[in-house]
Amino acid sequence: MFIFVIKKQNNSLNLEWKIHKLLMSIQEQILSYREMCDAEKKQTLQRGMNYRLNPSYSVILMSQRSNAPYKDRIYEDGITIEYEGHDVSRKSYTHDPKKEDQPKYLPSGKLTQNGYFVRSIETYKKNLSKPEIVKVYEKIMDGVWSLKGFFDLIDYKYINDDGRNVFRFILRLSSEQIINNLSKTDVQFVHNRLIPSEVKKEVWKRDGGKCVLCGETKNLHFDHDLPFSKGGTSLTAKNVRLLCMKHNLAKSDKIE
Numbered sequence: 001m002f003i004f005v006i007k008k009q010n011n012s013l014n015l016e017w018k019i020h021k022l023l024m025s026i027q028e029q030i031l032s033y034r035e036m037c038d039a040e041k042k043q044t045l046q047r048g049m050n051y052r053l054n055p056s057y058s059v060i061l062m063s064q065r066s067n068a069p070y071k072d073r074i075y076e077d078g079i080t081i082e083y084e085g086h087d088v089s090r091k092s093y094t095h096d097p098k099k100e101d102q103p104k105y106l107p108s109g110k111l112t113q114n115g116y117f118v119r120s121i122e123t124y125k126k127n128l129s130k131p132e133i134v135k136v137y138e139k140i141m142d143g144v145w146s147l148k149g150f151f152d153l154i155d156y157k158y159i160n161d162d163g164r165n166v167f168r169f170i171l172r173l174s175s176e177q178i179i180n181n182l183s184k185t186d187v188q189f190v191h192n193r194l195i196p197s198e199v200k201k202e203v204w205k206r207d208g209g210k211c212v213l214c215g216e217t218k219n220l221h222f223d224h225d226l227p228f229s230k231g232g233t234s235l236t237a238k239n240v241r242l243l244c245m246k247h248n249l250a251k252s253d254k255i256e
């Protein structure tokens with residue numbers, strides 16, 4: 001019995017670690033240019049920004065190489081990408097797109113790729129849609145690409161850079177991506193552990209913002225009435241309650 005308990009704890013520690021690692025690192029798969037095009041069912045992929053290349057997601061090609069034409073970068077958190085928008089197209093040999101503001105509209109009045117991305121972010125920020133899912137590939141060297149995974153397009157800036165205005169799009173590793181990287185049992189575990197925010201709100205109101213056992217109002221935790229190992233679920237307010245730290249710890253001692 002004792003050994004069983006230790007093993008179970010180790011498993012959940014492993015999972016915590018796995019989730020942590022997934023959160024902290026972008027998973028990469030190396031592909032040739034051909035494999036990348038095949039994966040997207042396209043003959044060629046030339047543009048960096050491809051709004052809704054696929055009915056359910058967009059695709060961007062990024063590069064952090066020093067000679068790259070755009071200033072793309074990954075933040076130190078390892079899960080956030082800043083992706084520069086696109087320049088106007090070159091009109092002649094002497095025309096320098098790097099001296100012009102990056103446009104939201106084409107001369108025809110239609111949206112540019114920048115414009116499509118901005119529109120989708122604004123819809124998302126007004127809570128009218130989920131964030132656009134963007135599949136991100138990075139150029140490592142000629143003909144060698146890495147698939148960085150699926151990201152949520154969450155924000156943008158339009159900033160002055162060297163005398164002109166450019167778009168900087170902010171993408172964060174999609175939570176769906178994190179779920180997909182876990183095994184089926186892990187996913188059940190994660191689903192059970194994450195208490196939906198509506199449930200939390202309901203529990204908080206019902207329990208009056210205090211420990212249901214002693215009335216303490218500080219250091220509160222959402223506690224599952226049934227341990228997960230016994231099939232407890234967090235999906236309804238019925239088996240979630242508020243406990244102070246002391247009672248939460250006392251309870252977990254009893255279970256183990």
Ligand SMILES: [Zn+2]
Binds near residue numbers: 215246
């Ligand atoms: Zn208490």
